[in-house]
Amino acid sequence: MEYFDLIAKRQSIRKYKEEPLPREDVEKILDAARLSPSGKNLQNWRFFVLDTKANIDALCEIIQGKNEEIAGKIAQTDEESGARFRKFCKNFTLFIKDAPVIILTMAKDYLPSGYQELKLSGAAQEELDYLAYKPNPGMQNIGSAMEHMALAATNLGYGSCWLTSANYAGAEIKEFIKEKTGFDKEEYFFTCMLSLGVPADTEHKSPKRKELADIAYFVD
Ligand SMILES: Cc1cc2nc3c(=O)[nH]c(=O)nc-3n(C[C@H](O)[C@H](O)[C@H](O)COP(=O)(O)O)c2cc1C
Known part of the structure; x- marks a missing residue:
């Protein structure tokens, strides 16, 4: 194509x-x-493929368990908000549970260029945090890998969806990965997932995009 x-x-x-x-x-x-690009060629990504129903069900259970935990804690002080969250919870696994493949992506931090130098120059923590977290190059690397996968999937005739909505269960998902694979690197954290499969929903259309003039500027 x-x-x-x-x-x-x-x-x-x-x-x-x-x-x-x-x-x-x-x-x-x-x-x-x-093969996707990464800052300093750091390749600060790791991918974990779930391609069995049992593992995808287990992932959904982890997310639902976390949902219950959060809803229960909210309900202790605000019953209505707890109940509302619990009702909304099913949406968090809706797009995952029937996918034939889920790729869980973990990442580790990337210290941006100039960070150490800025620190040595006596910059305030606020300025250092700004550099590390706002333009966060580690996450930019993950974005590049995720989009490469999404495009490769399209090219092979598959659909995909990049998902971050269950990131609040990241610690539990990391623990699941550790149990299943032995991958136990403290510096890695769960970042996002990609569902993959043959699309059943052929009517779906992507939401409208902004006009180029609204997002791009030629700087004279
Ligand atoms: C970083 C990121 C996180 C996303 N997280 C979710 C998600 O948690 N759930 C979901 O249904 N879609 C998620 N999406 C998909 C977006 O909703 C989707 O890309 C956007 O609405 C544009 O639609 P399109 O991808 O069909 O063109 C995510 C996309 C990106 C890039």
Whole structure:
């Protein structure tokens, strides 16, 4: 597919057919992430593929368990808000539970260029935090890998959806990854996930984008 057509064709898919994906296709998608650019070529990403119903169900249970925990705590002081959150909770696993593949992405921090020098120059913590967290290059790296995977999936005829809505259960998801794989690196944290599958929802259209004139400026 021509590259620009590929970009235009990609859209977030939230309903999939019950068709498994051949492992070699998932490997191609992961390879697209492997080849994506990263600041200082740090490659501060790790990917964990869930492609069995049992593992995806377990992931959903972890998220639902966290939802219950949060809702219960809210309800202790505000019953109505707790109940509202509990009702809303099913949405957090709705787009995950029937996907044939979920790629869980973990990342580690990246110290931005100039951070140490700025620190040595006596910069205030506020300025250092601004550099580390606002333009956060570590997360920019993850964005590049995620988009490479989404485009590779589109090119292979699959749908995908990049999801961060369950990030509040990141510590529990990290623990699950550790239990299942032995991956136990303290510096890594759960970042986001990508669902993958054959799209069932062919009617879906991406939401409208802003006009180019609203987001891009040619600086004279
Ligand atoms: C960083 C990021 C996080 C996202 N998180 C979610 C999510 O948690 N749940 C969801 O349904 N979609 C999520 N999306 C998908 C966006 O809603 C979607 O990309 C956007 O609405 C544009 O639609 P399109 O991807 O179909 O073009 C996320 C996308 C990005 C880039």
